[in-house]
Amino acid sequence: MAIPGNMLSLVTETVDPNTSGWLAKLNCTISKGTGGRSGDGTLRLSSTAAGEMQARTFSSYPVTPGQEYQAFADASGATVPERIGLRWMNVFNAEISITWSLSTATASATWHRIAVSGTPPLGTSDVQVVVSATPAAGSVVNHFENVYLGVPMRTTGNLLSADAEGVEHATLKWVAETNCSVARQAPMVSWPVDYYLAGGQVLALTVTANGNAAAKVTEKPAATAGVEYMGRCYLSPPTSGSTVWVELRFYTAADVLLTATRSNLAAPGTGYYEQRVSAAAPATTAYATLAVGITSGTAAQVMRIDGAVIAAAPVIRQGSIIPYADASFERDVAGWTTTSGVATLARSTPWGAYAIDGAYSLTVSSATATASTIRSARFPAGSAAGKSFRLQLYTNVTAGGWTIQRHIRWYDAANNSLGLTSSTSAAAPTPDWWVLTHSGTAPALATQAAVELTLTATATSSALRIDAVQVWEALPLIEVAGDDATAVVTLTLRELTVGYLLTVWRVTADGTRTLVRGSSGLIQSETIAADQYIIEDAEAPLGVPVTYYVEIADSVGATPEARTSDSVTLDPGDAQYAWLKDPGRPDRNMQVMMAEAPSWTRPVTQAEFRVRRRRNTVVLSDVRGGLEGTLVVYTQTDEERAALHRLLDSGSVLLWQAAPGHGVDDMYIAIGAAAEEHSGMATDPWRTWQLPVKQVDLPVTVGVASSADRTWQDVLTENATWAEVLSKYATWEDVFLDRKIGA
CATH class of the missing domain: 2.40.30.200 (Elongation Factor Tu (Ef-tu); domain 3)
Incomplete structure (x- = not known):
């Protein structure tokens, strides 16, 4: 699959089926190698003699003045490390200069990422991608593939710019704060072939003297009081025993620190681990920032950072009232407590050992075969009285055995308990992870709710993991609504299982079924990416009733779950x-x-x-x-x-x-x-x-153009002025679709 937004052709990107997208530039011959990851083909450079060898893209690509560009590739070379560059060309196709990445710190035959970004110098008309290695002899081979050229990749919804999220260009968006220096390094890191947000260069925090050290992002993105945000980045500790952390901070407009919420990484090694932290912005919040650091570091120790993000906290289940911190346990046990019994609560360890969402879960341990009750904090549920709510959580018995009774405890606005809605008590299923649910109706006066679990250990030294806890109002699983003004039917699907397969048909009165169109074409065995889908069917017929029939299956050929909507009719209006x-x-x-x-x-x-x-x-x-x-x-x-x-x-x-x-x-x-x-x-x-x-015929592969969760915040983050927006996009539709001029 082509890399999204790539200015290079698929042949140039993947080097399949040939090397027609590339030319030898210096001291090498090129040929098609094998063993690639985005297809079998690779760009194989073989040195002619000792010294630097280079290859470049066959074509030059137009650039927009002032726009930053990024190039990356996956590389493999057992003998010498590699680098990648942006070769800036003038209108006469003459080289102005080359912006180079750092060379990878070590040679490696394992596929690893190399990347660079830069802004065209004055007089630039076009750009080429150049790959390079410097062997000490002839006949030394390096391989390249999965090549990208385009605007810098960044996480959609990130409040930070691409240069703060990654450091392919410079470290200008980071500053040493305490007892350290910051610089760029290019370690050999093997990222998944389709993970395009990670680059070849990382931020290196070097401890100056024994003690705590910290660095922070210099950008100050706006934040809104009351909104829960998540900060995250990849951390690579100097040793598996090092205490490294990420911290989300909120400030007033006068630059007064309001809160700083820190999340320590429980590292299983010295690789790269995504560590998350979340918190609600307090009153008077004006902006947020992200910091990283090491506790009790040793002089000259180096921790590495990549992929910094500040964004709205993830939604595990659409409409859930449980904040992310209390649902996913990425920092600690949040507001959960043991209200009776001997059970102890802790965040699981190490990173990635037990988790459904993120990298951690809640660990409940009982030394004796007795009952305990644990409870979350209270959370606003709105005017809940008389409405049906659903509780869902994931459990994994990792030692001994348990019986579980699930409750929702209700409270009024004055924090008085209104009692429980409860499930029956049952043995916790084993092995591995299981999803447990409970539904209940909120009593009169209910405006708050808490999750409460009665857990009975059936053996000494029992342990239970809990993750992805959610409570939401139980709305219809399928709903339709017609908009006569736009001649569009909106289909809403709720409580979907991420990773399952979805097929959606429009059904007319005579029983004829037609597949409904989504972002990738007709929705047939499409992998579900979120628990709620809102599908706008602009091809529904006018003036005749239609229903929608939906099938959801865990795999191709499996017996599906079926849903059928109510009937809806679009008014055709004036017959003229x-x-x-x-x-x-x-x-x-x-x-x-x-x-x-x-x-x-x-x-x-x-x-x-x-x-x-x-x-x-x-x-x-x-x-x-x-x-x-x-x-x-x-x-x-x-x-x-x-x-x-x-x-x-x-x-x-x-x-x-x-x-x-x-x-x-x-x-x-x-x-x-x-x-x-x-x-x-x-x-x-x-x-x-x-x-x-x-x-x-009906077009089958045409998908509905969408913005992939793009918001005005992304436009604000990526552009300093409206003049910059106008210089990058030809139309407002292009702004919506993030379709830049020349991309």
């Missing part, structure tokens, strides 16, 4: 109007006034043979084609005219929908040379359009 829709760009859909009912022809390919001495010819025919004709429509304003031009610009297959009674079904069409006619006064905005159309 029809809809023209772009399945891949529904934001361009528009209603147009029909000038006249279309007349249709159905062409056929035929071969005629005239037989001597016979009156009638022999005709051989192919099947008759679909409808062809001319749609004649009006635009009544300059805005409508511009909208129709925008709809037609892409040349994509469109959907034509007219109200029932016109004698024509919904039809996917390809539009030829569109004619825009103007008659009457010069100032009259009305136009008559002649649209020659051919009926075509």
Whole structure:
């Protein structure tokens, strides 16, 4: 699969099926190697003699002045380390300079990431990607593949810029705070082939003298009081016994520190481990920042950092009232306590040993075979009275045995307990992780809730892990709503299981099923990425009832769970109007006034043979084609005219929908040379359009263009001024889709 946003062709990126995207630049020959990860092919450089060898992309790629660019690749070389560069070219295709990455600290035949970023110098027109190694002899081989060129990769929703999240360009967005220095290093790190956010260079914090050391991000992204945020980054401790940490800090507008929430890494080794910390921004919060450090470090020790993120805390289950800190236990046990019995509570250790979400879980230990009760803190549940709520948690018995009874304890606004809604008591299932649920109705006056568990150890020295605790209002599993103004049906699916497979059909009254379109094309055995899906079906027919039938399965061929929605009907409105829709760009859909009912022809390919001495010819025919004709429509304003031009610009297959009674079904069409006619006064905005159309099949692979959770915060983080936004994007649609000029 192509790397998202890559300016390079797939052949150049993967070196499959050949090396046509590359040229030898210096002291080497190139050929197609084998053993790659994003396809078998690799770019194989073999040195001609001792000294630096280089290869570059065959093509040059246009750049935008002032825009930062990033290049990365995966590299493998058992003899010498590698580096990667951005070669800036002027309009005469002459080299201005090359921005180089650091060379990898050690040579390694294991695939590892190399990366660089930089801004074009004055006079730059284009850029090339260059890869390099410096052997001490001829016939030394290095391999490269999985190559990217484009704007710097960053985590969607990150309040920090790409240069703070990674340090491919410089360390300007980080500063030493206490007893340390900071610099860039390029250790040999083997990231997954499809993890594109990690780079080849990391931030290195070097302890100056024995004692605590810390560094922090210099950026101050805005934060909102009351919102729960998560900070995270990859930490590599100097030793497995080192105490390294990440800290989320909130400040006032006057730069006064309000809170600092720290989360220590329980490292199983000296690799790279993502450590998370979350906290709610207190009152008067104006901005947040992230810090990292080491406790009781030794002089000259080095901890390494990559992938710094500050973002809204993750939602494990849409609508859950349990904050992330109390649901996932990434820092500690949060607000959980033992209210009776001998059970002790602790965060699991080490990193990654027991977890459903993140890298840790809550560990409940009982030295004796007795009952204990544990309880979370109280959390606001809104006007909960009379509403049904669902509790869900994951458990894993790792020693002994347990029986579990699940409760939701309800409270009024004055923190008075209103009692429990409880499940029956049952043995905790084994082995491995299991999901347990309980549903209950909130009593009168309920505005707060807590999770309470009665746990009975059935053997001495029993241990239980708990993770991903959630409580949410139990809304319908499937809902539909029609919007007549946009001719769109919104389908909401709740309580989905991430990782399962989803298929969605639209069903008409005669039982005909049609797959519904999603971001990757028609939704058929699509891997579920979130527990709630909101699907906007812009291709639903007008004026006829439809339902939606959904299947959810854990694997291909497995018996699915089925859901069926209520019926919904879109009002077609004025029969004189029809809809023209772009399945891949529904934001361009528009209603147009029909000038006249279309007349249709159905062409056929035929071969005629005239037989001597016979009156009638022999005709051989192919099947008759679909409808062809001319749609004649009006635009009544300059805005409508511009909208129709925008709809037609892409040349994509469109959907034509007219109200029932016109004698024509919904039809996917390809539009030829569109004619825009103007008659009457010069100032009259009305136009008559002649649209020659051919009926075509429903497009299967076209996906609905989306922004992948992109928000205005991302635009704010990535651009210092509106002028910068205007220089990077041609239209507001491009801003929404993050489709930069030249990308």
